[in-house]
Amino acid sequence: MKQLLIVGGGTAGTMMANKLAPVLDDSEWHITLIDEHETHYYQPGFLFIPWGIYNKNDVIKPKRDFYPSGIDVIISPIEIIEPDENRVKLADGRVISYDLMIVATGSRINPGETEGMLGDKWHKNIFDFYTIEGATNLRNFIKYWEGGKLVVNVVEMPIKCPVAPLEFAFLADWYFTEQGIRDKVEIEYVTPLPGAFTKPIAAKFLGEFLTKKNIKLTSDFSAGRVDAENNKLYSWDEEAIDYDLLVTIPTNMGAEVIGRSGMGDDLNFIPTDHHTLQSKKWENVFVLGDATDLPSSKAGSVAHFEADVLFENIQRYIDGRPLKPAFDGHANCYIESGFGKGILIDFNYDVEPLPGKFPLPGVGPFSLLQETRMNHWGKMTFRWVYWNLLLKGAELPIEAQMTMAGKKRV
């Protein structure tokens, strides 16, 4: 009996287990999944918690509810992965050998990378919203805040869900308007990028949104340290930005076990073939989702499109066929823009976000790079889609590869 090991039972690992379990020959292959946590978080929902739109219970379910039957699930931290030996050592000393491994260990924030961030003021007037603790503590702060200067800062790229900080700023504008204190809240968006977003057309479009919503954009700012005592954020060049409330998107890094196991780059992301998703170093190791070092977005939609490609490549690998270089960097992101509206972007490695209709060319119902109410409903409906279809590995009516149909070159 051969062993297929999936390391990580988050969005990517769960989808993969659900896709592979029904198709692998169970007289030849056995699937084992390892994860250290019992709880699955709907991470896109964290964005809505600080505004009281969602609460904790809206984003939590047990991971076990989503694993397929017939696979072994081990809940345990991993001591080390030894890909040269084809084995994984668990924290309790157990050793799991594999013939084929899929690594889906994700990405997480590491506020400790920035001097002065983790201190007395952490989760007092400096918050993240990429963890359940950060999002709920921030909710408690915002609920009673009477105004002042809000700074939303991206410390460095890459980050998980690169549009989330923008959405946070848009929702702040909406929320404080609804609360009747928008005139008492100054909002500044501080980013290391040269504009609101990476790609020129979307950067211009989203930059105009910031202006329209009276949010100040400070670009090319590489955050070096926080002076929490004096409420100042400093760049490496010693420029200072004052804040009363700092919402940070700290440095994002891959899992520590990847670093310990010598499998990652300097941010613990795993060097991965951009198109086949095979590890660049070990041919029986594949990498999925945020754990890769691909120059694509780190997002659930990307993991979903990757999973379609990997599903095929795992079967090809098992059958001794050449891998298909089919992943194109496809990402699809709803951007909540406040006041019940949203923007949608769809892009890949080579094609930047363009205007148009999605998924049906000319029809929609969603509009690309435009603000509509329908896009907002797409975002809100996605939570249902995520729990009921996406995690379970069901087919969605969107191709893994990006299509130009319905898009307009501008």
Add this chain to the structure above:
Amino acid sequence: MAEATLAGVTVERDDEGFFKNPDDWKEEMAPELAKEIGIDPLTEEHWKVIRFMREDYKVKGQVPSIRRMKNEGGISTKDLYNLFPKGPAKKAAYIAGLGKPHGCI
């Protein structure tokens, strides 16, 4: 895309002045490249960064990140920003004749 003559040799560079082919680069070209982006003179500290980048590029095939220069090259980020103000990764890669470091989405 443009050709330029540096230290008596013709090299191909992209629109922003980054080298198309890092193998075209020679140490003699560095002071001239540095001057183009306002860094003059090149000190031994600058050279430590440039040499690390060249070496690392040879081994890894990509321009090292600021974090990698700290972890592997022992060059503190603070120093990097002092030596190459406003965007050390880009500026140092420019002088070292490497391609533009790709940003992430």
